[in-house]
Amino acid sequence: MTAKYWTDTDRQAVEQKPLEIYLFVDPICPKCWALRPIMKKLMMEYEPYIRIKHVLSGTLSTLNKKRSALARNEEYPVTRSGMYCNGSLRTSNHPIDSPFIVSVAIKAAELQGKRAGNRFLRSLQEQLFIEQLDISDFRVLQSCANEANLDLDEFVQDIHSVTASKAFQCDVKIASEMDVEETPTLVFFNENIEDEGIKIDGVYPYEVYVQIVEEMLLEKPQKKELPTIDQFLERFKVVATPEVAIIYNLSIQEAEKELKKRMFQQKVEPINAKNETxxxxxxxxxxPTT
Structure with a gap:
């Protein structure tokens, strides 16, 4: 079966997408990391109908609380999404020194475009939850910017700018106005209806989000076909076994078999983290490098 991709007509209609989803995230929140495969699948299947706006949430005090939790090597198994999250760093000698600068760095990346900001956020989360690095280290931030194909000189300049800092404070204000108390939180709005949005916090099975999308559209939308696993890997670069299982409705064993087959074909290489491959x-x- 051939996957259907976005046509020029789809792109021209981007401003006409009826649903806008405010996704409130914290880059160091393990549950936000666990939500990734669900949001990827939602976006791929309902791309013509929805647009997602990432909003950073958390005051400096709440960011510091989460930093302390990571430094204590706390683990977060998130069973609803199937993704196991280890929020710890390899040693207590490498805490996240400044979660604030991480948030400002994301806003600096977004100054180069929404997609650039999303790529940078994804790279940051991979460095934290897979490589277990201190993502507030400026060298790590630069590496993530490079991985996200940002203009590095512009990024370095913007990360120290008032503009990026104010952009983060604006996100925090939006979170406060919408009474967002935890991450992740999603708020669904229908641009064609004046009713209040629907807010849902935490991580739930994929079908819950689909039900909300369909209810807010007032009709059952036509889902797009998912890309092949090879196309998915090429697009997102780094994936977990449960992520492939969630998106393609496979068992963990079936997903692992598909990925190992591609490993032998030298299409992917394994990265062994503490609790996940x-x-x-x-x-x-x-x-491959390993």
Missing amino acids: FWRHIPQNKF
Whole structure:
């Protein structure tokens, strides 16, 4: 079966998408990391109908509380999404020194475009939850910017700017106005209806989000076909076994079999984290590093 991709007509209609989802996230929140496969699938299947706006949530005090939890090597198994989250760092000698600068860095990346900001956020989460690095370290931030294909000089300049800091404070204000008390939180709005949005916090099975989308559209939308697993890997670069299982409705064993098959074909290479195996896409004509 051939996957259907966005046509030029789809792109021209981007401003006409009826649903807007405010996704309140904290880059160091394990539950936000666990929500990733669900949001990827929702966006791929309902792309013509929805647009997602990432909003950073958390005051400096709440960010510091989460930093302390990570430094204490606390673990967060998130069973509803199937993603196991280890929020700890390898040693207590490498805490996240400044969660505030991480948030400002994301807003600096967003100054280069929404997609650039999303790529940067994804890279940050991978460095924290897979590589278990201190993502407030400026060298790590620069590495993430490079991985996200940002203009590095512009990023370095913007991360120290008043503009990026004010943008983060604006996000915090939006979270306060919408009474967002935890992350992740999603608020669904229908642009064509004046009713209040629907707010849902925490991580739930994929079907819950689909039900909300369909109820808010007032009709059952036509879902797009998912890309092939190879196309998915090429697009997102690094994935976890449960992530593939969630998106393609496979068992963990079936997903692992599919990924190992691609490992033998040298299409992916494994990344062994503490409690999970991740898989990195290997670009064509590049040999694996491990």
